[in-house]
Amino acid sequence: MKLNSFDALYELHENLISLLDLRSDELQADEAKSGPRDILVCGGTGCHSAQSAEIITALREKIANAGLEDIKVIQTGCFGFCAQGPIVKVQPENIFYVQVKMEDLDEIINSHLIGGKAVERLLYTDPRTKEKQKHYLDMDFYKKQKRVALHNCGLIDPECIDEAIANGGYLAIAKVLSSMTQDDVIYEITASGLRGRGGAGFPTGRKWGFTKASVSDEKYFICNADEGDPGAFMDRSLLEGDPHGILEGMMIGGYAIGADTGIIYIRAEYPLAVYRLETAIAQAREYGLLGKNILGTDFNFDVQISLGAGAFVCGEETALIRSLEGNRGEPTRKPPFPAESGYRGKPSNVNNVETLANVASIILKGADWYKTIGTKGSKGTKVFALAGKVNNIGLVEVPMGTTLREIIFEIGGGIEGDKKFKAVQTGGPSGGVITEADLDTPIDFESLTSIGSMMGSGGMIVMDEDNDMVEIAKFYLEFTMDESCGKCTPCRIGTKRIYEMLETLIEQKGDLETLEKLDALCRTIRETALCALGQTAPNPVLSTMKYFPEEYERYAKGEVNKAYSIDPEKCIGCTKCARSCPVSCISGKVKEVHVIDVSKCIACGACFTACPFQAIVKP
Amino acid sequence: MQKTKFNMEILDSCKLRELDAFIEAEDNPQGRIINILHEAQKLFSYLPQELQLYIARKINMPAAKINGIVSFYSFFSQEPSGKYTISVCMGTACFVKGADAVLQAFRRELQLEEDQKTSADGLFSLRDVRCIGACGLAPVVTINDRIFGHVKEADVKGIIEEYRELAKQEVAEVAQ
Numbered sequence: 001m002k003l004n005s006f007d008a009l010y011e012l013h014e015n016l017i018s019l020l021d022l023r024s025d026e027l028q029a030d031e032a033k034s035g036p037r038d039i040l041v042c043g044g045t046g047c048h049s050a051q052s053a054e055i056i057t058a059l060r061e062k063i064a065n066a067g068l069e070d071i072k073v074i075q076t077g078c079f080g081f082c083a084q085g086p087i088v089k090v091q092p093e094n095i096f097y098v099q100v101k102m103e104d105l106d107e108i109i110n111s112h113l114i115g116g117k118a119v120e121r122l123l124y125t126d127p128r129t130k131e132k133q134k135h136y137l138d139m140d141f142y143k144k145q146k147r148v149a150l151h152n153c154g155l156i157d158p159e160c161i162d163e164a165i166a167n168g169g170y171l172a173i174a175k176v177l178s179s180m181t182q183d184d185v186i187y188e189i190t191a192s193g194l195r196g197r198g199g200a201g202f203p204t205g206r207k208w209g210f211t212k213a214s215v216s217d218e219k220y221f222i223c224n225a226d227e228g229d230p231g232a233f234m235d236r237s238l239l240e241g242d243p244h245g246i247l248e249g250m251m252i253g254g255y256a257i258g259a260d261t262g263i264i265y266i267r268a269e270y271p272l273a274v275y276r277l278e279t280a281i282a283q284a285r286e287y288g289l290l291g292k293n294i295l296g297t298d299f300n301f302d303v304q305i306s307l308g309a310g311a312f313v314c315g316e317e318t319a320l321i322r323s324l325e326g327n328r329g330e331p332t333r334k335p336p337f338p339a340e341s342g343y344r345g346k347p348s349n350v351n352n353v354e355t356l357a358n359v360a361s362i363i364l365k366g367a368d369w370y371k372t373i374g375t376k377g378s379k380g381t382k383v384f385a386l387a388g389k390v391n392n393i394g395l396v397e398v399p400m401g402t403t404l405r406e407i408i409f410e411i412g413g414g415i416e417g418d419k420k421f422k423a424v425q426t427g428g429p430s431g432g433v434i435t436e437a438d439l440d441t442p443i444d445f446e447s448l449t450s451i452g453s454m455m456g457s458g459g460m461i462v463m464d465e466d467n468d469m470v471e472i473a474k475f476y477l478e479f480t481m482d483e484s485c486g487k488c489t490p491c492r493i494g495t496k497r498i499y500e501m502l503e504t505l506i507e508q509k510g511d512l513e514t515l516e517k518l519d520a521l522c523r524t525i526r527e528t529a530l531c532a533l534g535q536t537a538p539n540p541v542l543s544t545m546k547y548f549p550e551e552y553e554r555y556a557k558g559e560v561n562k563a564y565s566i567d568p569e570k571c572i573g574c575t576k577c578a579r580s581c582p583v584s585c586i587s588g589k590v591k592e593v594h595v596i597d598v599s600k601c602i603a604c605g606a607c608f609t610a611c612p613f614q615a616i617v618k619p
Numbered sequence: 620m621q622k623t624k625f626n627m628e629i630l631d632s633c634k635l636r637e638l639d640a641f642i643e644a645e646d647n648p649q650g651r652i653i654n655i656l657h658e659a660q661k662l663f664s665y666l667p668q669e670l671q672l673y674i675a676r677k678i679n680m681p682a683a684k685i686n687g688i689v690s691f692y693s694f695f696s697q698e699p700s701g702k703y704t705i706s707v708c709m710g711t712a713c714f715v716k717g718a719d720a721v722l723q724a725f726r727r728e729l730q731l732e733e734d735q736k737t738s739a740d741g742l743f744s745l746r747d748v749r750c751i752g753a754c755g756l757a758p759v760v761t762i763n764d765r766i767f768g769h770v771k772e773a774d775v776k777g778i779i780e781e782y783r784e785l786a787k788q789e790v791a792e793v794a795q
Contacts, residue, residue, distance in 0.1 A: 309656070461711045605772060
């Protein structure tokens with residue numbers, strides 16, 4: 001079926017709205033009420049990894065066997081609450097089940113769907129009050145969130161274009177094509193204050209304006225879905241949960257700059273996202289929403305997918321373009337900017353996934369609405385992947401200006417195991433750590449930079465008292481050293497030297513002079529590297545050195561104890577530790593106290609796990 | 620100068636035909652080389668130099684350039700991998716929760732030397748991967764398509780034994 005006119009789309013939308021009748025947050029009917037129901041099961045990668053696909057198949061089968069004809073089971077995108085997955089939500093009564101397992105399904109069907117009584121034990125328990133919570137809007141994790149980019153995730157079936165259209169999908173491109181010029185679109189996006197969500201925060205409307213201004217017979221609109229920041233999964237969840245929203249954002253951008261070809265450059269490590277995008281593209285083509293003469297106008301636009309191959313530097317737009325052209329992904333010097341000369345030498349516009357996920361809402365609700373969210377310099381919301389040593393790991397979307405404390409301690413539910421908060425890392429390998437003292441900073445692009453970190457793409461890793469900051473810095477440098485493309489010397493050799501210095505320190509073979517050299521080298525690389533990857537690579541070191549100088553000094557002075565030891569009071573000489581030690585550094589006879597040779601101990605912890613008497617003492 | 624000898628015979632002709640069909644469907648094969656290499660790796664499980672040369676001749680591109688691309692991107696492998704590929708996620712979320720210790724535990728269990736990726740019996744390949752985005756399950760390990768969440772060092776031995784057992788059973792079934 002091709003939609004050949006605006007009216008055909010509007011009519012289809014009207015006819016489909018009822019698909020989502022049962023899914024409103026407000027409609028909190030009683031679970032005792034029988035009748036039609038939608039059961040939403042999270043199909044994001046996190047829940048998928050925890051068997052959500054098997055749960056869906058089994059639920060459908062069991063529901064059919066029980067003769068419950070008016071109950072539908074729908075696979076949705078990510079609900080965000082990954083720590084509690086797999087998540088199953090029953091509508092219209094809004095009952096939110098967490099950590100559902102295959103063996104729980106019969107009880108859900110018998111007790112809830114047939115018996116009309118929600119299964120108490122599968123409800124979320126508030127960690128503070130220990131109360132069971134039925135509805136997700138009551139949970140601390142969701143209370144402070146505002147879903148703009150993620151509005152379809154956890155609501156619609158991302159593999160079904162009809163559900164996307166039912167929820168307003170493709171209405172924004174219809175509005176654009178029926179009533180807006182290219183300049184109108186650029187004006188609206190500029191006025192909204194939307195800034196690039198990939199990390200740099202460049203105003204999206206201005207970027208589009210530059211590309212539109214370049215004169216050429218061919219232009220390209222590129223979506224950067226090469227999300228390489230380790231510990232970040234915002235873009236993946238968006239692509240998996242709302243692929244049509246991303247396509248629509250690309251169409252609107254393509255129209256604004258005058259491009260008829262869209263390209264999505266996506267990581268090959270995201271097979272589910274690739275599959276959902278392919279499905280969405282095929283469906284949109286079938287409806288004539290991609291292709292020639294879209295909605296009966298003379299606007300042509302089609303989208304193709306190009307796979308990345310595991311190179312972090314390809315998230316940098318010039319490297320991405322080189323990679324798209326079939327080359328090693330090495331960045332090029334700017335200018336010329338892609339807006340003048342990009343893919344195949346033609347004007348190209350590169351936007352990040354999350355940026356595009358905001359576009360349709362801005363067009364439909366207007367720049368004035370969007371501007372009401374956020375801070376003076378950073379409008380709208382930001383999606384963060386909250387992970388590490390925090391209770392509520394997951395995907396959160398908050399208005400700009402929310403404080404880190406709210407995110408970590410309210411939405412995130414505080415530190416795991418009641419440990420002490422030490423630092424939070426934002427901006428991935430390009431960013432830095434933020435300590436207790438700055439937790440009340442309202443988040444936006446400028447404020448994070450001013451406290452020595454950066455917004456980055458949205459990875460937020462929480463660390464507790466057990467995390468060693470020098471080890472963390474070394475972890476990031478190992479990453480950037482591996483991922484350096486090798487084109488410019490400061491980055492290729494510099495990152496390796498930094499890594500070696502950190503290694504020397506951790507092996508306690510360095511001294512205070514090593515610290516001085518390390519600091520000087522970091523500053524030199526920051527000034528001289530060719531692209532952002534190299535320029536920001538020293539940040540994790542500089543920021544941990546700034547906030548945790550004592551940890552570096554302890555290593556430099558050789559005061560760090562890394563070896564395990566044995567408590568002679570508790571050891572009974574069972575020999576289990578000695579047998580488990582991979583480097584054979586534990587000696588002792590049967591029924592006699594054992595001893596660890598600290599010079600050989602690699603601190604692997606194998607003895608700690610093996611000892612049945614808790615006689616091994618951690619360093 | 621001596622030329623390297625390539626034994627093109629090692630390439631399965633059936634798979635090559637599939638690859639040919641894929642390449643012929645592309646209008647700009649040189650520009651789409653990365654996608655072609657993905658397909659080739661899917662078919663052959665890795666990209667031996669012979670295969671890189673085959674593709675080079677097929678799409679009229681210097682083999683050196685193709686090798687440059689293959690060696691640049693970490694997703695491409697020039698070595699055959701074991702029957703089971705163990706991927707330990709080294710994203711930051713997994714790292715702060717002890718993924719490094721899990722990786723070392725696998726190394727010890729499989730008796731891998733530094734830089735050795737595949738176990739001596741050819742059953743297991745061990746690699747560290749960039750964030751797979753299942754941070755809620757950190758630390759995460761995948762073995763082929765199966766995902767293990769919240770893996771502890773102590774679990775490693777059991778996991779490896781399970782797969783060794785599985786391989787034995789398969790051999791026994793084939794023998795029958």
